[in-house]
Amino acid sequence: MKKSKLYLECYSGISGDMTVAALLDLGADQKVLMDGLKSLNVDGYRVVISRKTRNSIEVCDFDVILEGNEHSHSHEHHLDNNENHVNNHEHTLSHHHNHDHIHEHPHDHNHDHEYNHEHEHDHDHHTHDHAHADLHVDHATLRHNHNTLHLGHHEHRNLHDINEIIEHSSITPHAKEIAKRIFRIVAEAEAKAHGKPIEEVHFHEVGAIDSIVDIVATAICLDNLNITEVIVSELYEGTGQIRCQHGILPIPVPAVVNISSAYQLPLHITSMKGELITPTGAAIVAAIRTSNTLPQSFKVMKIGLGGGKREYEVPSILRAMLIEDTSTMSTVPTDTVWVLEANIDDCSGEALSFAMELLLERGAKDVYYTPIYMKKNRPAYLMGVLCAEDKIAAMEDILFTHTTTIGIRRTEVMRSTLSRESHTVSTPYGQCTVKVCSYNGHQYLYPEFEDIKSLCIASDMDYQSMYRMVQSYAEQQLED
Ligand SMILES: O=C([S-])c1cc(C(=O)S)c[n+]([C@@H]2O[C@H](COP(=O)(O)O)[C@@H](O)[C@H]2O)c1
Numbered sequence: 001m002k003k004s005k006l007y008l009e010c011y012s013g014i015s016g017d018m019t020v021a022a023l024l025d026l027g028a029d030q031k032v033l034m035d036g037l038k039s040l041n042v043d044g045y046r047v048v049i050s051r052k053t054r055n056s057i058e059v060c061d062f063d064v065i066l067e068g069n070e071h072s073h074s075h076e077h078h079l080d081n082n083e084n085h086v087n088n089h090e091h092t093l094s095h096h097h098n099h100d101h102i103h104e105h106p107h108d109h110n111h112d113h114e115y116n117h118e119h120e121h122d123h124d125h126h127t128h129d130h131a132h133a134d135l136h137v138d139h140a141t142l143r144h145n146h147n148t149l150h151l152g153h154h155e156h157r158n159l160h161d162i163n164e165i166i167e168h169s170s171i172t173p174h175a176k177e178i179a180k181r182i183f184r185i186v187a188e189a190e191a192k193a194h195g196k197p198i199e200e201v202h203f204h205e206v207g208a209i210d211s212i213v214d215i216v217a218t219a220i221c222l223d224n225l226n227i228t229e230v231i232v233s234e235l236y237e238g239t240g241q242i243r244c245q246h247g248i249l250p251i252p253v254p255a256v257v258n259i260s261s262a263y264q265l266p267l268h269i270t271s272m273k274g275e276l277i278t279p280t281g282a283a284i285v286a287a288i289r290t291s292n293t294l295p296q297s298f299k300v301m302k303i304g305l306g307g308g309k310r311e312y313e314v315p316s317i318l319r320a321m322l323i324e325d326t327s328t329m330s331t332v333p334t335d336t337v338w339v340l341e342a343n344i345d346d347c348s349g350e351a352l353s354f355a356m357e358l359l360l361e362r363g364a365k366d367v368y369y370t371p372i373y374m375k376k377n378r379p380a381y382l383m384g385v386l387c388a389e390d391k392i393a394a395m396e397d398i399l400f401t402h403t404t405t406i407g408i409r410r411t412e413v414m415r416s417t418l419s420r421e422s423h424t425v426s427t428p429y430g431q432c433t434v435k436v437c438s439y440n441g442h443q444y445l446y447p448e449f450e451d452i453k454s455l456c457i458a459s460d461m462d463y464q465s466m467y468r469m470v471q472s473y474a475e476q477q478l479e480d
């Protein structure tokens, strides 16, 4: 199956259900999804996939409806009067859909809907608990908050239990791996927020069902669409506060900030009041993102729109696109690499040389010094380090520890790389490693400097002659 490149445009934030809906809209197989979810052997819920509108735009909607609670998890986001009002509109719209959950709703379908619900709970809607991935902190509060669920018991699942559920399902190994990665990221963020070891993060019954379904469904759909690269835009977030399990939390909520910090997700805070990024949404991005940067030009092959449950001034839509890179360099494979730079005017050549050695030893792709002329007429060096994203922290540690720099610029840049292979070529003077690169059907042969140097020393031949001689042996021996 063809590999797909996904672009997630998070200008209305991101949540678990928005992601699943967008991926379904892109064409993920609903039967594969439903069979996969069934194989988890988790009951107490049902899933409704429907078409809805957000600001008159038609979107796919993915709803997890908990048994005994014909409210979908959309209700779990109604945290202030504005949102209640807007979401009642959603109910009105949903009357158009026979299969929509609302038809099975036990309450009246009027604008007091939320309030009926609250009366049953016997507490003010502002104190209604809406957290999904609930860390079980206060049992009494939880029982009170979830007493409409009629689940009869309060099971608490930690990360290990959830991994077991995922492991014993029939979803593909790749989908299992994605789902477990997402769950781990949520659990780590919650553990950090609450100052607990990760094993002590308990997902409450309700939270576990919702989170398991959203997270596993995301993993199944990504795997089903054979998505191998994921580009994610900046994550737009609102401002203000939100009430959940823990009481009132600032937006972005602590779990989202923890994930953004641990995975360096680019946040863009807007003046919109409300929560646009949920911890599950942030964890999905952290787990699957392979780049922040779109190709210079691309074709949009397919579009998927996933609707969120909240409605603000901006439509709550996650737009997903399957794209094909059409940049001029697109015949050559591209990837991204990070450039770390510092202008240094007060460090000895010895220290700079030592830093370069350490950087290369610990994984820099390249290190270079460029003579520059800085402010106050100071001759100095621009120090540049090329490295992969996962090496940034180690590289910066060396720069701060072993040079005098007090600031490092970092940029992610695109790179075109020719395919390359190393071969050993035999010559009358000994063996030599030759790098073979291909471009546009031509092969280019580059003997390795260190080998040429050793052969020159051993044979007393000059460098240029030895280089050309090895190239000519390589041409004969490596003809394809
Ligand atoms: O239940 C817990 S522990 C919880 C923690 C946090 C923290 O940031 S800590 C936030 N929330 C809120 O719960 C809902 C649901 O999020 P999902 O990712 O499960 O969809 C959301 O509003 C969070 O801000 C809950």
Ligand code: NI
Residues within 6 Å of the ligand: 135, 190, 193, 194, 246, 255
């Ligand atoms: Ni929490």
